[in-house]
Amino acid sequence: MCGKRLIVVLCAGLANAAATGQVVEQASPVQCRSFDHAGAVPAGGGHEGSGGGARTFPLRTVDVTGINSVGVLGNPNNNVVDLLFAPGTKIWGHSADAMFSFFGGPANPAMGFRMRNSAGAHITINYAPVSSPFAANDPATKVLAGNEITLGDGRLSIEFFEAVDDPANPDGTWTGGTIGVMFQDSGECCMWDNGGYDERTGIPSQDACMREPPANRVCVFAADDFYLEPPYVHRIDWMEAVFIVENPAPAYNYDAPIGKVFLYKDCEGQPGMLLPGYESGFDLFLPRDGLIEMLMDGSKVFRVVAPATDLFLDGGKAYWVSFVPTGVTAQGGSDRWFWGSAGSPDGVTPPPHVLGSVPRVKQNDPANPWEIVCIDPAAACGGCTDLNFCIRGERCKIIYDAADFRTFTGAPPPMTSLGARSIDADGLPQQQARAADDVTISPCETDLYPCLIEAYVWTNCIPPRARLEIYETQCDPLGDFARPKDSRLFPLVGTIDDTSRVDLGFSRPGPAGTTFRLYCFRFTEFSGFVFEAGKTYWISAFATGGASTNNDGYFAFREPRCPDDECYRTGNPGFARSAFPGPPTYTNWTSTGLLPIAGAQEEDFAMRIAVRFAPPTLTGGALAACIADFDRSGQVTVADIFAFLSEWFSGCP
Template sequence: MVAALGATAFGADSVQFKTGSDLAQQWNDMPRRAITNFTVTETPQARVVDPTDPTKRSVEWWNNGPRDGNVALRSQSDDWEDFRVADDFFLQEGCWYHIHEVTVVMCVSVEAEIRNYGLEFYTDCNGVPDELILGPFLEFTEEQIGTVDDHGLVLYQVTFKVGEFLPGYQRLWLSPYGIGNIGEYFWVSSNNLHVQGRKGHEQYMDYGWTPVDEVCAFCEVFCTDFFFTIEGQVCKVLKDNSDFVTATGPAVAGIPNLAQSLIPFKTAAADDFQVPPGKDQEICKLKVWVASNCIEFIRGGLFANECDCPTGDVTELGAPFSIELLDGEAHLGLPVYLVTWVNNEDHPVLEAGRNYWLAISFPGATNQSHRAYWLYKAPNSCTTLNINEAKYRRANSAFMEFTPYSLIPVVGFATDHAFKLWTNPVPHVCNGDDDDETGGSAGSPITPGNKINDANLIGGTQGQSGSGTQTFSQFAR
C-alpha cells in the first residue's frame, strides 16, 4: 500500500491562482483537474510477461522514478475538451534508440468501463514541449494494479507499443492520455518531488504548455515528474556503408542482378562486417539500399565467415520491417528502395570477435523481366572496402560459389555494397531450463561450414554488362 494523508480533489472550488496565468483563469470552470496526496490500495497481482512477445529482449533504458502518491493530473481528450500532461527524457549523443514500448500509470474513474488511451511524443523547445514528432500510438495493454481510496478511481498500468527508432542527442517529451467522453483519466506522478530534467508540463486546449506547479498557487500541485518507463534497445552503429551510388542507363541483365532465381540465397550478393571483441551483439537495425522492379521478393540473411568468405548455411532475417521508395532516385532505369530490418527474436546472436556476411537475395523473382540490384558503396581511395570486398554467386552459372567481384570478368573491380548496421549488446535473459546458474542468452550463434577457396571458384563469364557510358552519382545517408 502507498499511503498519503489529506487526499484532495481540485476543480471548481479552487480560489487562488498565480497572477498572469491564462490557464489558471480557466480553472474554476473546468472539471476535476487533479488528485493530490492520495492513498492507493494495491492489487496483489504480478504482471505476466508473454513469452512470445517479440520485445522480450528489451531492456529498460529509461525510468522516470518510482510512482508516488503526490499528485495525478488530468490527461484526457474527448469531444469537447483536451487536457494534456507531458514529461521529458533525453537520448544520449552517439547512440540510437529503438523504443519498443512505453509504460505509464493512469488513474481512471470507474465510469470508464471500456478504456482507451493514446501516446504522443513532442520535440523540445527551450525546455517546453513543442512540435508533435511521433504518434499517436493507440495500441496498448493494461493491467489493474490498485484503487484510489475515496475518489472512485482505479489505478492501471498501461503499456504502449511504439516500435520507433530515434537518434541522440535530443530531448523529447511524451504525453499519455485517455480517450473518450465517459470517465476521467489522470496521469500519476513519480520521483517523490525529485525532478529529472524538466518538471512536468500541462496544457489545456490551445493555451500552451505550462509547468504543472505554476497553474494554481495553493492547489498542492507540486513541482514533480510523472511516472513512465521506456523499454527497447540502446544501439550503436557497427558498420556504415550508407553512401551509395546509382547508375543511369538501361535496365540490363547480368551481374549483379539478384533476380531470376527460385531457391533462396543460391543467387545472392554478400558483404562482410566485424563484431568487436567483448560482448556478444544482436541486430538493432539494418538498412540496405537496392534497386528493383520486384522488391516484394527481397530477403536478407547472415552467413558465418571462414577465411574471408561466407560459409555454412544462411540464417534468414525474416520479413523486412519497412520498404521505402526513395523519390527521385534511379539505378539502371529501376526505382531505388531503402529496406529496413529491426530487432527480431529470430535473429541470431552475433558472437564477439567474429566476422559475418550479410547476404541479399530475391528468391521467387523468376520472370525474365525481373531485375534486382544491391547498390554499391561509393568508391573512395582508402575506404571503398570496409574489411573484404563484396562477393556474388549465381545458381547454374560459372559462379555457383561466392566469388569476389574483382575476379568476375564483367565486373572486374573490388567494391562493397551499401548498407548500415546498428547493434546492441545482447541483454541477459534468465532461463529456468539452463543448466548453469548464469542463465542463457537470446538467439543462437551462426555456425561456420566448410572452408571455401576463392581461387577455385573462378572461370567463365556470366551475363553482359551494359554498353555505353554510365553516369554515377553519390548520396550520403
C-alpha cells in the same frame, strides 16, 4: 478470466505443461497479453484488477516453421533452439500458435517441446494429437508458483521432441506458426524510469476532442522527455504510466485500446516531429491488474500500458513520450484522465529539479504548438514537475555502424551508383544476386549474440520484403582480398514475424513503370546464431519478389560522413555476385571496385549490427579466456593496461 486454472481438452488432442516433472494445469482460453499480470480477475471480469501494480510478463516468440520432430527427449539429433535473455531472467510459462503435421509412423505420436536452463531445470510442453494436421493453440500460460525456472546465465534451450525414438526417420514437422516464451526479468524500468506517481497532482492528457455534449470534451495532449544511453540501440517492450481518472466509467474494456502513446524526436528541448515510421502511435491498454487505488472522491488511479512491437531507439538521444487516453468517447462520456506527477520528495511540494526538460502540453488541436505546462494555468498547472512513466526493454550494444546510406538530389542516377544488385526473384536460380559486407568480431570479446541487424535496401517489389544471409570468410592466401565463401553459413527468412521495415522516403523510377524505394529492414530473430570471437563474417541483405525480371533490389552503398575522407571504409570492401538476367553479370564474388560497371569503386554497404553479450568465460578459474583481460574483470578496459604495467615493473628500482 485470465489466470484461472482449468484443464482444457483441445479439439485435436490434450495439452499439458510440466515444470521439473510436475504436472501443471492449462490456463483458460481467454487470451493473456504480454503486459497482463497473471493473477485472477474479479468475478464478472470487472474493471478492477488485482491491484498493486504487479509487474508484467513479456512474451518472446519463436518461429517454429520447418522444425522436425526426431526422437525422445535427450536424443542428440533433436532440433534445439537457443535463446539468450538477461542473466537472472525467470521463465514463467509458454504460448503456442502453430501447426504440426505428421509424415511418418506410427500414426500421430505424442510430441512437444521442452524449455530448459543451463542447470537442467525445465518446463515441458506435451501434446497428444489424435489427427494430422494438429493445431497447437495455447494462450499465454503461466506455470504454478514455484515451478518457474531461472536463467542464471541468461541461456534458454528449447528442445523439440516426439515419443518415438527413430532419429533416422523423423515423423512430423512444425509447418508454421510460433511458440512463445513467457518471461520476467528484474522488473526494473531498465530503459528509463521517470519516477513513480508521487500522489501530488496530475496534468490532463486526453483526446476526447469530439465528445458530446461539448461540455464533456477534453482536448489536451501532454508530453515528457527521456534520454537513452549510448552506444546502444534500445529495443522497447512497452511503456507504462499512472493516470488519475475523475468520473471513471463503471467498467472499461480490457481488450480494446483505451488511447494512444506517441513518440517524438527532441527538437531544441521540446517535442519535434513524430518518430518516423510510427506516426500512428502505439495502442494504449488497461492491464487486467491496472487498478492501483480508489480515492475518497470516487476517482480511480490506473496503470496504463502501451506494448511496442519492433521499436528500436538509438542511444545518445533525447525523445518525448505522450500518453493520450481517450476514455469513453461515446455521447455522455464524462471521465477525465490526468497524467500523474512524479518527483515530489514528500508528496506535497514540487520536486527540487526535473529530469531533462519540464513537460509540455498542447491544447484544443493536435496541430497546435507545444507549450510549457504553466503557460495557461487554467488548463493544466502542475508546476515544476516530472510526469511518471517507465520504459522497459533491452539494450543491445552497437558493434558495427555503417548506417549512413547514399542518396541523391536532382536527377536520379543509375541504380548501380546507389547500391549493388541483391535480389531473390521467387527462388529461381537464374534470377539471383547477392551483395555482402564484412564485420570482424574482436578476438578479445566473448561470443556475441545478434540482437538487431539493420540493412538498407532499395527495392521495387510489392510488397517490399528482404531477407538476410550470413557467410564465413573464404581463406585464400593467394588472393588480393578476403571474400565471402560461396555457400552461406546461416540463412534468415525475413517474415512478418522477424523483420520490420521503415520507408525512408527516397525513391527513383524503375523498369516498366515501377518505382524503387529505399527501406531500412530490421532483422531481430536469429534462432540462436552466435558471432564467434575473432572471426570475420559477411552479411548479405537482399530484396525478395516474384518471378519477374522487372522485380529488382539493391543493397544500398554506405555514404562516408565526410565526403573527402578516403579512409572511411570499414574492413574489406563490399563484394557482390549476380546471375540476374541482363548486363552486367558476375557470377563469382567480386569486389565492388572490380564490378563490370562504369565508375565502379570500392564501397561498403549500409548496415548496422547490435549484439547481446554472453557471460565472461574463465579457464580453470585462473586466467581469463581473453589474455588481454589482465585483471580478470571479464572486460578489456584501460585498467588492464595499468594492471599489466604494475606487474611488469614490480620490484624495479
